[in-house]
Amino acid sequence: MTGITELGYVRFGVSDLAQWRDFASDLLATEIVDEGEAGRLYLRTDSWHHRIILEEDGTDDLTGAGLRVAGAEEFAEMQARLKTAGVAFEKGSQELAADRRVLDIITLQDPAGNALEIFHGPQVDAYKPFHPSRGMFGRFVTGDGGVGHMILRNNGLDRAYEFYKMLGMRGGVEYKVPGPQGETREVLFMHCNSRDHTVAFGPPSNKSINHLMIEVDNVDDVYLTHERVQASKYPVMIGLGKHANDHMFSFYFATPSQWLVEIGTAGRPATHQSEYYTRDTYGHVFSADLGPGMSIDKT
Ligand SMILES: [Fe+2]
Numbered sequence: 001m002t003g004i005t006e007l008g009y010v011r012f013g014v015s016d017l018a019q020w021r022d023f024a025s026d027l028l029a030t031e032i033v034d035e036g037e038a039g040r041l042y043l044r045t046d047s048w049h050h051r052i053i054l055e056e057d058g059t060d061d062l063t064g065a066g067l068r069v070a071g072a073e074e075f076a077e078m079q080a081r082l083k084t085a086g087v088a089f090e091k092g093s094q095e096l097a098a099d100r101r102v103l104d105i106i107t108l109q110d111p112a113g114n115a116l117e118i119f120h121g122p123q124v125d126a127y128k129p130f131h132p133s134r135g136m137f138g139r140f141v142t143g144d145g146g147v148g149h150m151i152l153r154n155n156g157l158d159r160a161y162e163f164y165k166m167l168g169m170r171g172g173v174e175y176k177v178p179g180p181q182g183e184t185r186e187v188l189f190m191h192c193n194s195r196d197h198t199v200a201f202g203p204p205s206n207k208s209i210n211h212l213m214i215e216v217d218n219v220d221d222v223y224l225t226h227e228r229v230q231a232s233k234y235p236v237m238i239g240l241g242k243h244a245n246d247h248m249f250s251f252y253f254a255t256p257s258q259w260l261v262e263i264g265t266a267g268r269p270a271t272h273q274s275e276y277y278t279r280d281t282y283g284h285v286f287s288a289d290l291g292p293g294m295s296i297d298k299t
Contacts, residue, residue: 002069002070002073002074002077002078002168003069003074003078003167003168003169003192004067004068004069004118004167004168004169004192004198005068005069005070005144005146005192005193006067006068006144006145006146006147006192006193006195006198007065007066007067007068007146007147007148007149007150007198007199008048008051008066008067008068008102008119008122008146008147009048009050009051009052009053009066009100009122009147010051010052010053010062010064010065010066010147010150010212011052011053011054011055011062011063011064011065011066011115011117012052012053012054012055012060012061012062012063012209012257013055013056013057013058013059013060013061013063013257014054014055014056014057014058014059014060014256014257015056015058015060015256015257016056016256017039017040017041017054017055017056019256020041020054020255020256020257021041023234023255023256024041024043024054024133025133025134026133026134026228026232027225027228027229027232027234027253027261028043028133028214028225028261028263029132029133029134029135029136029221029225030043030044030045030051030052030132030133030140030214031043031044031045031130031131031132031133032133033049033050039055039056039057040053040054040055040056041053041054042054044130045130045140045142045147045214046130046139046140046142046143047124047125047126047128047129047130048122048123048124048125048142049101049122049123049124049125050101051142051147052147053100060207060256060257060258060259061207061208061209061257061259062114062115062150062152062207062208062209062259063115064107064115064116064117065114065115065116065117065150065152065199066100066102066117066119067116067117067118067119067167068118068119068120068122068146069118069119069120070120071120071121072103072104072120072121074120075104075106075118075119075120078106078118078167079091079106081166082106082108085166087108087163087166088108088109089106089107089108089118090106090107090108091106092104092105092106092107092117097119100117100119101122101123102119102120102121102122102123103119103120103121104119104120104121105117105118105119106118106119110152110160110163110164111154111155111156111159111160111163112152112153112154112155112159112160112208113153113155113208114152114153114208115208118167136216136218136221136224137218137220137221137224138216138217138218138220138221139216139217139218140214140215140216140217141215141216141217141265141267143194144193144194145193145194145195145215146193146195146198147212147214148195148212148213148214148215149195149196149197149198149199149200149212149213150198150199150200150209150210150211150212150213151187151199151200151201151202151203151205151209151210151211152199152200152201152208152209152210153201153205153206153207153208153209153210154188154201154202157173157186157188157201157202160188160190160201161188161190164190164199165190167192168192169190169191169192169198169199170190170191170192170270171188171189171190171191171197172188172189172274172276173186173187173188173189173276174187174188174189174197174244174245174274174275174276174277175187175202175244175245175276175277175278176276176277176278177278177279185202185203186202187200187201187202187203188200188201188202189245191270193270194269194270195246195267195269195270196245196246196247196248196267196268196269196270196271197245197246197270207258207259209259210259210260211252211259211260211261211262212259212260212261212262213248213250213261213262213263213264214261214262214263214264215248215263215264215265215267216263216264216265217265218265219249219265219266221263221265222240222249222250222251222263222264222265225263226240226251226263229251229253234253234254234255234256235253235254235287236251236252236253236287237252237253237254237260237286237287238251238252238260238262238284238285238286238287239251239283239284239285239286239287240283240284241280241281241282241283241284241285242280242281242282242283242284243264243280243281243284244277244279244280244281245277246267246268247266247267247268247281248262248264248265248266248267249264249265249266250262250263250264250265250284251263251264251284
């Protein structure tokens with residue numbers, strides 16, 4: 001079955017674009033691309049025109065997850081599949097596609113109202129070598145694994161599973177962990193390529209996004225970023241540690257928009273048989289402020 005091939009790009013609405021520019025250049029190390037469009041910046045992590053779009057609209061949340069399909073045939077097939085499944089979507093105009101630097105685009109929402117943009121044909125600026133905004137020991141890991149992974153809001157793990165399975169992803173519950181009231185909390189992970197997971201669902205959140213993970217290929221960049229974050233005003237929210245499912249060595253810190261970025265390395269490829277874990281391999285201690293809900297959004 002054809003389906004989504006990667007999380008190609010992500011759009012975020014922000015309150016303070018200048019603050020985000022500093023955050024992205026000092027901490028994330030992504031390349032900043034300013035094309036003079038009012039209220040908009042692009043972040044690059046490889047040769048694509050962008051992997052992240054920041055727009056100053058005050059939402060401080062995910063405003064679009066760009067999910068890629070392989071080409072025009074798969075794009076048409078995906079629209080037919082959505083129609084059969086009774087999922088509403090809007091065919092994007094050529095102006096919208098040009099705005100996102102893709103060949104074709106449709107917009108829709110998942111069952112929990114997360115904004116999705118299914119596209120094919122991203123603009124790849126092969127002439128323009130990736131240039132991080134500050135020194136890095138290595139590079140970001142994208143390739144066929146896409147920009148990274150996200151935990152998104154859900155309104156039921158079964159609904160999320162059925163929806164993303166319909167889009168062509170595989171996965172299942174990989175964590176059963178104790179919740180704050182002694183209940184068992186489950187976390188669902190879905191993959192569509194070699195990356196262990198592209199979207200995941202579980203923690204309660206008032207925002208569409210809980211966190212965006214971006215991967216680096218050198219552990220020194222995890223420690224360098226950790227040191228820079230500790231010296232910044234942005235709190236580390238989950239300390240250094242290793243996940244049991246994707247083996248990612250990582251930590252989490254707050255963004256200016258009060259959702260989290262996870263910087264990690266050494267993730268293993270997606271497994272093809274299901275299994276689950278009751279805790280991480282080591283570390284990943286939550287900060288006292290974070291609480292056991294894995295959400296920094298307390299409002
Ligand atoms: Fe993650």
